[in-house]
Amino acid sequence: MTTYLLRRLGLAVITLWILSMIVFFAGQVLPGDPGRAVLGPLAAQSAVQALDHQLGVDRPLLTQYASWIGGLLHGNMGTSYTFRTPVEPFISAALVNSAKLGGLAFVVVVPLSIIGGVIAALNVGRLPDRVISVTGLSAATVPEFVSGIVVIVIFGVELKWFPVSASAGTGASALSQLDHLILPAIPLVFVLFGYIARMARAGTIEALESDYARTATLKGLKRSVVIRRHILRNSLLPTITVIATQTGYLIGGLVVVETLFNYQGIGLLIFHAAQDKDFPMLEAGVLTIGVVYMVATLIADLLYTLLNPRLRLGGTG
Amino acid sequence: MIDSTAAAPGAAIAVVRAPRGELTTWRLILRRPTFIAGALILAFWIICALFGNTIAPDNPLAQQLLATNNAPSHAHLFGTDQLGRDVLSRVIVGARSILTITPLATLIGVVVGTALGLVMGYLGGVVDIVVGRVVEAVLALPLVIVALLFVVALGPSAPVIIVVIGFIFAPLIARTVRSAVLVESQLDYLSSARLLGEKPAHIMFVEILPNVLPAVLVELTVRLGYAIFTVATLSFLGYGVQPPTPDWGADIAANYVVLGAGYWWETLFPALAIASLVIGVNLVTDSIEQVLAS
Numbered sequence: 005m006t007t008y009l010l011r012r013l014g015l016a017v018i019t020l021w022i023l024s025m026i027v028f029f030a031g032q033v034l035p036g037d038p039g040r041a042v043l044g045p046l047a048a049q050s051a052v053q054a055l056d057h058q059l060g061v062d063r064p065l066l067t068q069y070a071s072w073i074g075g076l077l078h079g080n081m082g083t084s085y086t087f088r089t090p091v092e093p094f095i096s097a098a099l100v101n102s103a104k105l106g107g108l109a110f111v112v113v114v115p116l117s118i119i120g121g122v123i124a125a126l127n128v129g130r131l132p133d134r135v136i137s138v139t140g141l142s143a144a145t146v147p148e149f150v151s152g153i154v155v156i157v158i159f160g161v162e163l164k165w166f167p168v169s170a171s172a173g174t175g176a177s178a179l180s181q182l183d184h185l186i187l188p189a190i191p192l193v194f195v196l197f198g199y200i201a202r203m204a205r206a207g208t209i210e211a212l213e214s215d216y217a218r219t220a221t222l223k224g225l226k227r228s229v230v231i232r233r234h235i236l237r238n239s240l241l242p243t244i245t246v247i248a249t250q251t252g253y254l255i256g257g258l259v260v261v262e263t264l265f266n267y268q269g270i271g272l273l274i275f276h277a278a279q280d281k282d283f284p285m286l287e288a289g290v291l292t293i294g295v296v297y298m299v300a301t302l303i304a305d306l307l308y309t310l311l312n313p314r315l316r317l318g319g320t321g
Numbered sequence: 322m323i324d325s326t327a328a329a330p331g332a333a334i335a336v337v338r339a340p341r342g343e344l345t346t347w348r349l350i351l352r353r354p355t356f357i358a359g360a361l362i363l364a365f366w367i368i369c370a371l372f373g374n375t376i377a378p379d380n381p382l383a384q385q386l387l388a389t390n391n392a393p394s395h396a397h398l399f400g401t402d403q404l405g406r407d408v409l410s411r412v413i414v415g416a417r418s419i420l421t422i423t424p425l426a427t428l429i430g431v432v433v434g435t436a437l438g439l440v441m442g443y444l445g446g447v448v449d450i451v452v453g454r455v456v457e458a459v460l461a462l463p464l465v466i467v468a469l470l471f472v473v474a475l476g477p478s479a480p481v482i483i484v485v486i487g488f489i490f491a492p493l494i495a496r497t498v499r500s501a502v503l504v505e506s507q508l509d510y511l512s513s514a515r516l517l518g519e520k521p522a523h524i525m526f527v528e529i530l531p532n533v534l535p536a537v538l539v540e541l542t543v544r545l546g547y548a549i550f551t552v553a554t555l556s557f558l559g560y561g562v563q564p565p566t567p568d569w570g571a572d573i574a575a576n577y578v579v580l581g582a583g584y585w586w587e588t589l590f591p592a593l594a595i596a597s598l599v600i601g602v603n604l605v606t607d608s609i610e611q612v613l614a615s
Contacts, residue, residue, distance in 0.1 A: 015457070022458040027470070034474035138355070138607055142600045145546045149557045149570075150592045153577055157585055249460075256463020260554055264577075274466065275558060278473045290470055294461040 012305055016298050023294045024076070028069055031287040032061065038283060042085050059085065076291070082284035086277075091288045094273060099292065102262070102269035106254050108185050109192035114247060117197045118240065121204025125239070126231070128209060136201060144198030148191040148260045155190045156264075188265040192257050196250050203246040207239035214238070241308060248304030255293045346535075349612045359604025366598055369416040377410035381567045390584045400586035402576055408587055412594050415567040418479070419598070422562075423548040426483045430490025431541050437491060438498025439525040439533075443506060449499070456492040464489060464547060465554050477560040486548055494540045501536040505529050535613050542606035546599060553595050569595050 032038070039055035040047070056062045060071070075082065081091050117140075124136040143151070159165045166187045211217055212235060220230045258271030266272070270289055277285035350356055369376060378398075385405035393400040399408035441449040459467060464486075471485040505511065506529075514528050555561040556570025564571055569591040576587035 015454075018454060019457040019461065022454050023461055026455075026458060026467075030467075030470045030474050034471065134355075138603065141603045141607060142596075145550050145599045145603060146596050147550050147554045147557070147570075147599075149554065149573065150595050153573065153580065153588055153592055156577075157580060157589065161581060161583070161585075253463055256465040259463075259465060259469070260557065263558065274469070278469055278558075278560070281473065283474075286470060286473065290462060290466055293463070293466060294458075297461045 008309070009306070012302065016302055020294065020298060024073060024291060025069075027287050027290050027294075028072060031283040031290075032068060032072070033065060037061075038085065038281075042281060081288040081291075084277075084282055084285045086280045086282040086285070091285050094285065095270070095288055095292055098268060098270040098273040098289075099296075101267065102255070102258050102271065104181070105185055105188055105261070105267065105269060106192070106251075106258065108182070109189040109196065109254065110247075112189060113193045113196045113200065116193070117200035118204045118243060120197065121201035121243075122208050122231075122236070122239070124201065124205045125208030125212065133205075137205070140198030140201045142198075143194040144196075146194065148195055148257045149264055151194045152188070152191040152261055152264045155187055160187060188261045188267060191261055192254060195253060195257050199250055199253070200243060200246055204239065204243045207242045208235055211235040211239040241311060244307055244311070245301075245304045248300045249297075251297050251300040255296065346612060350609055353608040353612065355604045355611075356608035359601045359606075359608065362597055362601030363605065366416045366420060366594075366601070369413045370420040371417075373414035373417055377407075377413045379407035379410040381406060381410040381414040382565055383407070390579065390582075390587070393586050399590045400584075402572070402587045403579060403584075408590055411567040411572055412569070412590050415569045415572060415591065415594065416598075418562040418566060418568045419549060419552055419556075419570075419595075422479055422483055422486075422552050423545060426486035426552070427490065427541060427545045427548050429483065429487025430494055430544055431537060433487065433491040434494025434540070435498050435530070435533075435537050437495035439502055439529060441495055442499040442502025443525050443529060444521065452492055452495055456496050459489060459492055464551050468551055468555060469558065469560060472555060472560045477555075477563065479562065482552060482555060482561065486551060490544050490548070494537075494544065497536055497540050498533055501533040502529055505532050539606070539610055539613065542602065542609055546602045546606060549595070549599055549602060 037052065037056065038059060038061050039052040043052055043055060053062070061068065063071075072082065079092070081095065083089065084091050084094070087094075120136050120140065124133040127133045160167070167184050217230060217234055220234045221227070225233075255270065258269055259275055260271070261267070262269045262271035263275050270292065274286060274289040274293075276282075277289060373381075383406060385401065387405065388397075388401050389403055389405040391397055391401040391405070397407050397409065399412060402408055402411070437448075437452060441452055467489055468482075468485055471489075472481055475481045475485070511524065511528060514524050519528070552561060553570040556568050557574045559571075559574060561570055562568040564575065572591045573588050573595075576584070580588055
């Protein structure tokens with residue numbers, strides 16, 4: 005078990021390293037001349053060269069990568085082209101805001117989609133199953149800005165139940181903040197529902213067909229008891245892993261939802277960095293998302309191992 | 322079973338069986354109501370993409386500055402936008418950009434990914450390990466964000482979006498194909514092919530490929546759904562097709578600011594267009610998966 009976790013941790017570090025190279029390549033190699041990108045096509049060549057030198061992008065690529073990754077390891081994520089200050093304060097503030105929005109979406113979607121998935125599995129092939137599966141799959145692939153706009157029109161503009169802007173203003177009470185976050189959370193719930201429900205459905209179907217479920221039924225247990233005590237316990241284990249992997253999709257959705265609702269989270273930060281061609285901010289934001297995702301999957305793996313007696317008691321996974 | 326092909330029984334059976342199996346599979350898929358519904362929706366938008374300019378009642382680019390933000394009426398069934406352009410015409414012609422970009426991007430991803438997956442699964446080795454790690458790294462980031470990062474770096478244009486999304490898809494598709502290949506490589510027909518002295522390239526692309534095609538097909542339709550999602554989102558964020566070309570995502574981005582003023586039709590109709598296209602693709606995907614799984 006310890007070796008499994010160490011191996012898992014080692015792989016995560018390697019993956020993170022590859023990720024850093026991808027991000028560096030996209031942010032610092034592909035754009036060509038950052039000075040030109042920042043100053044625009046009309047700026048004088050001398051000004052562009054001066055800025056390039058100031059930003060350190062006229063050095064060889066390997067040197068740039070080494071200093072960038074060295075800075076990252078010391079917690080220095082770079083200096084914003086736009087603000088000319090370190091990017092960390094922006095990132096951490098945005099991350100807190102996004103965590104609030106994402107947290108709310110998760111609290112709503114996890115119970116909802118697990119119930120949906122289990123209902124679908126118990127009615128496999130029949131109407132409730134097809135409705136839940138196709139709705140889930142479609143909701144998962146309808147872009148958040150589409151469902152977000154529908155939600156804004158219905159609940160914000162027509163019914164006026166909830167505020168259309170996500171930011172409650174500084175010093176707002178927790179309840180007021182929650183009120184502002186409900187509408188933005190709905191599109192995220194839509195996107196996540198399909199995947200989690202699908203996994204819960206698959207897990208439940210597998211458990212229903214298993215030998216132990218048949219034994220439990222044959223020894224005369226009530227269906228509800230079989231489902232509660234034997235099926236759910238086993239079927240929900242894989243769902244934990246899926247919920248963690250959904251963090252990635254959740255953050256992808258945040259870019260759109262936060263832009264749509266003008267909410268100061270990591271998504272809006274990345275969007276603004278992209279607009280300003282502020283590559284250090286963009287790289288830091290993207291890399292942060294990668295780290296958040298990997299930590300989430302690591303925790304999920306840990307939980308899965310701890311909760312699954314077959315792995316806990318000696319399997320190597 | 323004794324016949325003249327006894328020299329390579331495994332290979333012969335695989336070759337004879339595959340086409341017959343595929344025929345019944347196709348018939349089963351075509352018979353499903355969900356497939357028919359999805360295919361009809363897709364056909365509608367494909368016709369719009371091909372003949373949009375002929376079908377559209379108005380020129381989608383023609384501005385009528387005296388008739389801006391008009392509500393839906395007989396003259397303009399879907400109303401007009403902030404520049405007085407006919408929303409219905411823009412929705413019809415707008416099918417073209419997304420239905421050009423997404424299939425091409427998916428195709429690049431499927432072709433490169435399948436080739437990569439065959440090599441990873443059959444030959445293994447360094448390629449397998451390296452691509453496996455890259456897949457993990459790409460999976461750690463939401464598709465929209467990786468695409469955004471590369472499109473910002475390279476500048477937004479249709480070819481850039483196609484290539485970027487195609488190359489992001491490739492390792493993801495490769496992983497699925499790889500696991501399908503690993504299942505195949507346990508089977509007898511491959512050992513017979515090896516014993517016959519066939520070259521690895523021949524085994525991969527002639528022997529294995531036809532048998533992993535169902536998995537590739539599912540990947541193709543699933544990824545098409547993701548591609549539509551991503552391209553529409555990039556357009557909405559301003560990194561897709563550039564105005565004034567009609568495009569659903571870009572039109573939504575241009576008009577959602579006036580939602581608060583009650584001009585819902587300028588946003589709602591392109592939004593419904595995206596939703597219907599996505600649902601159409603998913604109905605097709607779902608029926609193919611159902612048939613292949615049973």
